[in-house]
Amino acid sequence: DTEVTQTPKHLVMGMTNKKSLKCEQHMGHRAMYWYKQKAKKPPELMFVYSYEKLSINESVPSRFSPECPNSSLLNLHLHALQPEDSALYLCASSQEDSYNSPLHFGNGTRLTVT
């Protein structure tokens, strides 16, 4: 069982829908990440939150909106997505955003945009 829980596991949404991906960890980690992975490609970093503050935004379009309500939760709000946004969205956490903090990944949300 993964210690980083992502819900839902699968999501199908239309281009006009608004949906949210959720991520939760109870390991006391202070850094949380969103990654996007297309088929047969490595995961690409989207956002990094450190101590509940957004520290890195890798030039992600505004139709993806992250939110960190508290140190255990990380959301990714989706609005007006495009079919090319269909991918596996991975959440990760680490003890702190520094050296030798291994990443713990969730199992991802498989998103399909129709």
Place this chain on the structure above:
Amino acid sequence: DQQVKQNSPSLSVQEGRISILNCDYTNSMFDYFLWYKKYPAEGPTFLISISSIKDKNEDGRFTVFLNKSAKHLSLHIVPSQPGDSAVYFCAAQLMYSGGGADGLTFGKGTHLIIQP
């Protein structure tokens, strides 16, 4: 039980020499392997990957070797440069034929220090 192991927490290499970072895995179902590099206060960034159908992948100064029978992979950096000083994470993934995948399983990382 750790499925991806990086047994060297740190490695010190002289500038200009070859850096070799090692990674072992236990799950024979893994079929995609990645190396990530992480600087302090930054998110991990992808470096290089290799599919289980290959035994070598090269990108500039970085080469990843995969030995499936030994369940071992290694990252070679040559020549090593001061900017290579970072923590390197090995990761493994199980890819599904339909294009989906399990989440990544990461090793604990190796701190590479390049000395001038």
